[in-house]
Amino acid sequence: MKKFLVLACVVLSFCIVSAQEIITDRVNDIVVEGNNITSSEFIIVRSGLTVGMKLTSEDMKQAIKSLYSTKIFYQVEIEPFEGQYGTSLRIKIKENVRINKIIIKGNKKVKEKELLDSLKIQAGEFLSDYARFKIMNEIRDYYHKKGFLNVELKDSVGDVSEESSVNLYYQVKENESVRVKKIEIFGNFKITDKKIKSIIKTKEKAFLQDGLFKEDEFEEDKITILNAIKDNGYPDAVLDSVVFKYSFDNKFMFVNIYVTQNQRFIFGDVEISGNDFASNKEIERRIAFKKNMSYSQTLMDKTISSIYEYYMDRGYIHVNVRSETDRINDTMNVKLNITENGLAYINDIIILGNEKTEDYVIRREIISKPGEIFKRNDLILSHTNLFRSGYFEDVQINPQPTDDMSKIDLAFTVKEKQTGEFNIGGSYNQTDGLTGNITIKISNLLGKGLSSSLLLEKGASLTNFSFGFTEPYLMGYPIVAGTEVYYRTSDKTYYYDRRIGGSLTSGLYLSERMMTKFYARYKLEQVYTYIDFTDSQYLDSWILSQLGRKEILSEISPSIVRDS
Template sequence: MKNTMARRGMRAFGSGLLSLLIAASIAGAQDFTDKPIRSLEIRYDGAKTVDESRIRNLMSVKAGHKFSAEKLDDDIRSLVESGLVDDVRMDGEEYGDGMKLIVEVTTRPSLAGVGFTGNSEFTSGKLAKESELKPGSPISDALIFEARKAIVKYYNGYGYPDVTITHTLQPTNRPGYSDLILNINEGEQNEVRHIVFRGNESVKTRVLKSEMKTKEKGLLSFMTKSGRIDVSKLQEDEERILDYYRNRGFLRVSSTGFKREADTKRGRVNLVMDINEGIQYKINQIAFAGDMKVFSEAELLQVLTLNPGESFSSKNMRKDKTTVRSYYGSRGYADASVVEDIQDAGPGMVNITYRVIEGRPYRVGRVTIEGNNKTKDKVIRREVPLKPGDNFNSVDVETSKKRIQGLNYFSNVVTETNPSVQDGYRDLRVIVDEKNTGQLSFGLGFSSIDSIVGYINVEESNFDITNPWSFRGGGQRFGLNLRLGAETQDFRLSLTEPWFLGRRLSFGGEVFYRGAQNLSDYYEQTNVGAGLFLRKPLTNRSYINASLRYEKIRVDVEDNVPADSLFQEIGGKFTRPALELSYTYDSRDALQTPRKGHKFETGITGILESLGGNSNSFIFNVSGSKFWNLWFDSILELAGSMDMVETSSGPTPIYDRQFLGGARNLRGFEYRDVGPRDPATGGVIGGDSAAYATVEWSFPLISSVRGALFYDGGFVNLDSWDFSFDNYHSDFGAGLRMNLPFGPIALDYGIPLQVPDARADKGGQFNFYIDYEF
């Protein structure tokens, strides 16, 4: 028995009907439902332009699986939506005690070459290079879209905002291959000289300009790319301007948008926007209407951002509508809708009525994952709190998307909810687009502490130790870092499992080596050891961390140290077993260049003789940082730390003492040059108590470069629990924050202000370092 069915055109009939058609067409008189698929064969109708392994990777159905029309439904979608396949047909045959599934595909042609018409400003060779099209690649819709987008962006970069591109495919004499012809309409060259607003009586022009992504051409345009016109971004700028007004009560603001007016200089234009502000409105009354059974009006009024007496704000109104929908969505009312009705209520006053249609509650049906050719299903599913049979929760759908995006394994994540074949259920479909999760970097660098340094970094954020030789797809994090510098040598090998024992519990370990000749002029230190840690999330923003770290430490005192120096007492070989417990809360909106939020950390570390250590010491730490986003995208940061060491078995070992100075705390002083000193040599010997604080204001200069002004202050005292300000040192300075292609770099120049220890005053200090935040 054999039955055949073409599938591509039937996708529009809906998932349930398509599944039934597949089952009926393939099964025919013979019911294959739940029969094992003993063989799965891929056949090609026409030229074979897509490798068979790639076709199989796009399918979830495999040999050995039971026949399921629903899974074939999903696979047909995956094949067609990949853009690599034009048509799919399914054949079913009896095969022993099961069935043989035959998948016949018509694949897209491969690229023979690329040609251009209409291009006079740039050569075809240059445009072909910008398109990044490679002969031999299947001509998918996504490939053509990315090529067109790249060329449009290239033209935009040279002041051609109106460029449009169409394409045609021309078959060649080579079977299965076609030429791609891109037809270009370049338009006129335009660059922005001035941005002008007319009618803006309530808002200053500079404020409106700051809301725009489009900028005027300036002296640094070759770096900042200012002056360029992107039509889509300019339309977004128009809406940003109007939304700025609406968020401040100007409900009826209107404009005809930006017009381009020719400037005296050829190729330049002025952007002019006429604004009719209207009057500023306040809210008189807010109410709810509709047949509401799940929540009362009083309950919903309590969660709103807008309140009577305040200025109208479209942003807050949208936020309130989302909040109300989320409240219903958390109870399973996936179709709940909220529509605002705004009515005048006298001069400068409006009433807002939110009309609610609750709909009906749903449960979760099927949860399907698509697009994960490397990443295991379980790695994605464990980030989805919704399981089949659960009460449907639209908030959890959004949470799932954010969690999966947060893995940083995928360039795009889409979550869709669709009607299920079961009445009263909603299916959840998660579609991911995988990206490269491994990084290999090596090269030479420079810092003010270490001079020249060579490094090799190997990182894989989607590692799988159980999957040789690929080692990918398990959601583990692997790192190998080697750094060789004039003053330091580092080696670190680490592995982390973020879902230990199937729970949201991170378990990891590392082995490390560190040789440091930059800690002091009077000794060198070498650390070698290993560590284990266990981290438990408490909330979305906080976690506790427990770790065990075992180190062998060697301290070598320099030969030229005088016999009466305190440094003579610190040398030797030591064992440092450390138990640490810490708590972290982090609400920052980004790791790099955070603009709001704060981070707080506190912890205690115990080094115990009972575990083989050379001392009984306890180290207490409290640190934190807070960020505010101010005018013109400037950022104010307040940060600081307090550390204290208590040792009950003699003096604190040199490797556990506290120091200040350098790029990470007091930038106006040399590295580790603030603290109690050795009377014989004048070198800093460190203390048992330390604290510092810093205030920094950064502001944008050009794209990817920010300026900074800062003030630092702190002290190191000899004894434990001594937080007196007698040894308070401070500095001020300025710097640059550069987000370069190879990493974020900071350059600071600090000048000492208060220096109670004159030996610490060595004039202004340059600090050059990699500006990573953690």
């Protein structure tokens, strides 16, 4: 038996060798012809052929296949020839030219930039029949997504330049976009067509509705329709098919959607297990459905999410909530299996991404502290505080596991934004005439969270200067301290008014979690009003009695501010 197997293997090996015809026992040389752009060295290396190798017909097939796979060549031939010192190989190729520009003409309702950005093949790549076909399809698909289902396209290739590149032209005839005349859903006995049409993006042509059909939106609509049916007690519903019909002039579309609802189910009993920390009543308060309601996966997901939030707000970040359903006739009984695991404590808070803002400025906005129990709600408030500061355009929070499962690190990654503002403006009115102004505001001065502002305003009858400075955390405590000084003059028709003053502002949190602060502002101001007595006949006697003297005015104004 063994002798027979050995003999069979020898015969099989002989057949395989015979099938691979030996061209030559040794390749003496390899030459390349027809290449203008691609180097001969690259072509030889990519072919896999080498001088000195034993050449078979299979080697030649693989070499041709490998060169075609580069998409650089549209024709490859390999032929052996007898040279002075033996058999050599000649690789004859014809290169694809490169695409210099893709030019789209005839497009009126869709911008050329939009079309070019939608293409996967771009200028600079090699031109091939496949590339032309792919670009054509991508332009057509983009038009279909925009509702132009009747678009017509023609392509052409320009002359080859000295750099072996060509322009690729696409002539577009957009035609009229197709409008949806009617949408009908067949097989939905529980939900009316009217209700389904109200929740999908594709609309019928009507008053104030364009009825434009967009393929990408319709794909989303199919999911929406199916989910709506499933959420009304039909978890096994399927969307069987969609049939499109067109009017004789191809301007209107009739959409027929066929669904199968299958059996209807209602919610039954709920069994809760694994909850040692939370009582059954606490869990039941977070169940979004009631017994005998139509089964809905959305309500199931909402329930699971609510239970997760309850536990994570209390430090159980590793909690696991699984739902199981048990079908009995038309009833869907639900089992909620909770694995609480242990409490999670905050090990460390890591600040990343801040190049200008000091770490402590970020840390003071974070409510969560190392050593405390992890609470999801504190994380949300910390995220809100960092955005509310106005220093960042993006804030990402990523819990990171540690070697100790009961402890986690919190990584806050911020992306800073420009916090300075510089404005130059001007205005004109009959009272003050022509006025110019310069405003400078900095809300994160030196990266320390300080804010400062400067206003310079000057006109024919108006002068206004003010400077303000605010420290939001005085000496590291959540107490706002701010000051402002100003100088204002106004030269009216009958009198001149000058005001020099300043103010001190202090504020503190009444409730950090509710983002509510109490402010007290003290203002001290010197007022001087002067009148040209040649015009005094036009003024009231009481006003005259107040003019021509300096007064010191002071004011205290309390306020409560809630940042929503």
